Amino acid sequence: MIMRFALIFIFLVLLLTKVALASNSTAIPIAKPGCNDTCGQVRVPYPFGIGPDCYRDSWFEVLCNETLSPPTTLVKKINMEVLNFSYVPEYTSIEFVRVKSPVISKNCSPRETEQRVNLTGSPFFYSETRNKFVAAGCNNRALMAGINPTIVGCESDCINGDTLFGSPGPDKTCNSGTCCETVIPSDLKTFNATFERNEPEGCQLAFLVDQQWFDFSIENSSRLQNTEYVPALLDWSLPPEDYGTSNYSGRLYCSYGYWGNPYLPYGCHDIDECLEDKRRCGDDTCVNKPGHFVCEGSRTWIIALGLGLGFGILCLVVGGWLLYKFLKKRREVKLKEKFFKRSGGFLLQQQMFSHKGSLEKTKIFTSKELDKATDNFNKNRVLGQGGQGTVYKGMLVDGRIVAVKKSKAMVAETVEEFINEVVILSQINHRNVVKLLGCCLETEVPLLVYEFIPNGTLFQYLHDQSEEFPLPWGTRLRIAKETAEAISYLHFSASIPIYHRDIKSTNILLDEKFKAKVSDFGTSRSISVDQTHLTTRASQFTEKSDVYSFGVVLVELLTGEKPILSLKMADKSRSLATHFIASMEENRVLEIIDGRVEKQAKVEELMMVAKLAYRCLSLSGKKRPTMKEVAMQLEQIMPLPKQNDSNVDHHHGREEINYLKLDLPFPLESSSLTDSSLFSGTSCSTEKEPLV
Known part of the structure; x- marks a missing residue:
């Protein structure tokens, strides 16, 4: 109900606004949408405009100089200052442009001007019906120059020669005094004047002027001696092809019964004659129509019926809208319930x-x-x-x-x-x-x-060639230790043992300090403490499965190679784990160490990590160490003292450390690891047991 009354109120407000706009001509737009329509006290109607995309073409561009007081308005391309545009919406068109037209003078102290106007090529011309040519001064004979073959000009008398002008005649023209006037040619686009008297008697003037302004101002015309400009009226014409009509006369007008700016799209608006004069139809009802009005007899029942139908339709629309919103909300709730159920x-x-x-x-x-x-x-x-x-x-x-x-x-x-x-x-x-x-x-x-973990994955820093920051050996060891501690926590310290089942370098993230963060537990499984393994469709999974996957990560840290080798690197197998095991068994593991860390690490550290990785990759799950043992061993490797001599030849060290070429260590059975047990000389088991 509240919504209904709100809509009715909005409808009434819009109706009153429409009435107000119809009764107030200043509310009708005269410029293009978004464009300024005033410069000081001058209103600027389209096709003229101030600013980009606000005028029809460059001939109609207007400059507004607001640094002056009052601001000046200038038609840019013809360089003429505008006094006003004769735009009144009721006139249904823009009649003319009133501009400052120059006064040409001779023998006029202290000034003498010879300004010219040239509108050739433009759509503008001096209005033939609203302007006249005036020559002023004692015995002045002035002609308009450059109009061939027609000679246009006039000659003034010398009455009361002590003044510039004599007294005007009863028709308020200057033909009876020391000035003369004449009509100008049609479509006049240039203005210049010449004076024929070689020996003038005093100041001589010639100018084109708005006829109405001059007739009104003739009694004070002595001021013209010191005037540089007088108002004149410019007309214009646009090519008919721009508007696609055969009866186009070069100007646009709103049709009868409309007002506004005909140069704007949809610029002509219907005149509501009934609002202008409510008694136009007397006792009958005035009904406005597009472009006209009609007077009809009183039909109150029609109005009542219309209001009733309008109110009913409004109620129907509002009711339908509320029903739609209700059904939409209910559907959204049902859909969320469906997703909630489907998502578990x-x-x-x-x-x-x-x-x-x-x-x-x-x-x-x-x-x-x-x-x-x-x-x-x-x-x-x-x-x-x-x-x-x-x-x-x-x-x-x-x-x-x-x-x-x-x-x-x-x-x-x-x-x-x-x-x-x-x-x-x-x-x-x-x-x-x-x-x-x-x-x-x-x-x-x-x-x-x-x-959010900002530094991406371990995989990126090991294998992405675009990374500018290669991980040093010390950071790699720390990442391995932190990852092992996290997995050991999952296996032994969580409330219920958790097997990750997807340990790999892409699931090890690095924070802002390059500390490891294990992620992606979508395939993980938690088991009760009395379970020894979890059976899936593929195989059996125990905590030793995570140990094997971690061993692959250790090999990646050592070699800088991806788990699946490129064709160039692979020999018999494309598996990095298989390639690493073969290198260990052939005592050439140092040949595949990542060159980026080979010079940073001591050979002892590299070999201890390599043998730890080898034990993690044992084919026998029982012979792999637990993650707790792996974490402890990495903790022991971390604090090995660094060699003081930075120039130690690590390659020479390979030959001196003979015990590194002993047989590979047999997987430990104890719960802890030591350096001696890691490097004990015993051969690797080749038993074919499940890779779990």
């Missing part, structure tokens, strides 16, 4: 209940919040794409920078993975694991919101 919302609720508060700090974001944060998921905000979805950079309303993961279209098999990632990340609290801030389930595809 109920499964997430069950998980939240079963974990008793471990998910309480996980925020449920609305789709509107994340649309705003990511600029409607603008492609310019994409941080990366993977097998499970696309990650966008976003900023929340509180200013926090986040990473929003938009999963791919959900199918029944992937719903469990998505909910699993939410549950697992909500239980993890480790400095080297990406923190989950929340999720959104009311969109077509589910969304996860993580803390």
Whole structure:
């Protein structure tokens, strides 16, 4: 009901506004939309205009000099100052332009001017009917120059020669005094004057002038001796082809019953004659029509019927609009419920209940919040794409920078993975694991919101040639240690053991201090403490599966090569792990070490990490160390003292350290590692056991 009355009120306001505009001619636009229509006290109608794209063409460009007081208006291309444009909407056209026309003088102290006007090539010309040529002075014979073959001019008498002009005649012309006047030719585009008397008697003047102005001012005409300009009227004509009409006369006018500016598109407006004179039809009803009006007898019932129908239609429209909004909102709610169910919302609720508060700090974001944060998921905000979805950079309303993961279209098999990632990340609290801030389930595809890690992935810094900052050996060791500690935390310190199942360099992110952050838990699994393995369609997964994947990452850090070798690097196999194992068994592992770190690291450090990676890549899952052991061993490698001599020849060191060419270490069974156990001489097992 409130909406209904509001719409009625708006309708009445618009109606009153229309009436006010119709009754006030100044409200009708005279310039192009967005253009200034005044310069000081001068109104500038189209086709004239001030500023770019505000005039018809360059002939009609107007300059407004507001530095002067009052401001001056100038038609730029003909360089003539405008006094005013004769635009009145009721006249249905722009009649003429009143400009300053020069006064040509001779023998007039202290000035003598000989200014000329040349409008050739322009659409402008002096108005034949509204201007006249005037010569003034005692015995002055003046002619208009440059008009061939016609001679136009006049000769004045010398009455009361002590003054410039004699007394005007009864018709207020100067034919009876010391001035004369005559008509000018049609379409006059130039003005110049010559004086025929070689020995003039006093000051002689000649000028083109607005006839009405001159007739009105003749009694004070003695002032003209010191006047440089007088008002004159310019007319103009536009080519008929511009308007595509055969009866076009060079000027545009609004049709009868309309007013406005005919040069503007839709510039002519209907005149409401009934509003101008309410008693126009007497006792009958005045009805306005386009361009005219009619008088009709009193038909109150028609008005009542019209109002009733209008009110009914308004109610119908408003009711339909409200019904549409209600149905749209209901459909949106149903759609969000559908997405919530399809994205595993109920499964997430069950998980939240079963974990008793471990998910309480996980925020449920609305789709509107994340649309705003990511600029409607603008492609310019994409941080990366993977097998499970696309990650966008976003900023929340509180200013926090986040990473929003938009999963791919959900199918029944992937719903469990998505909910699993939410549950697992909500239980993890480790400095080297990406923190989950929340999720959104009311969109077509589910969304996860993580803390933003600014420096990309470890994969980029190891393999992307465009990176300008290669990771030094010390940073690589620290990243390996931090990653191992995070995985060890998942395996042994989390409330429920968690297997990541997708450890790789693309899932290890680097923060602003290049500290490691393990991410992407979509395929992870958590198991109860009494379970020893988790069976999937492919194979059996234990914590030793993550150890193998971490071993591949260690090899990447050592060699700088991708997990899948290029054809140039590969010999028998394109697998980096297989290539590395072969190099170890053939005692040539130092040949494949990344040249960017070879000179930074001690050979002992390289070999200890290499043998640790070799043990992680053992074909026998039982012979691989645990992630706790891996983390401890990397911790022991980190603080090795640096050599003081920076000029040590590392290649020469390879030959001196003979024990590095002993047999490869047999996988340790103890719960801890030492340097001696890592370099013990025993051959590698070649048992064919499952790669788990």
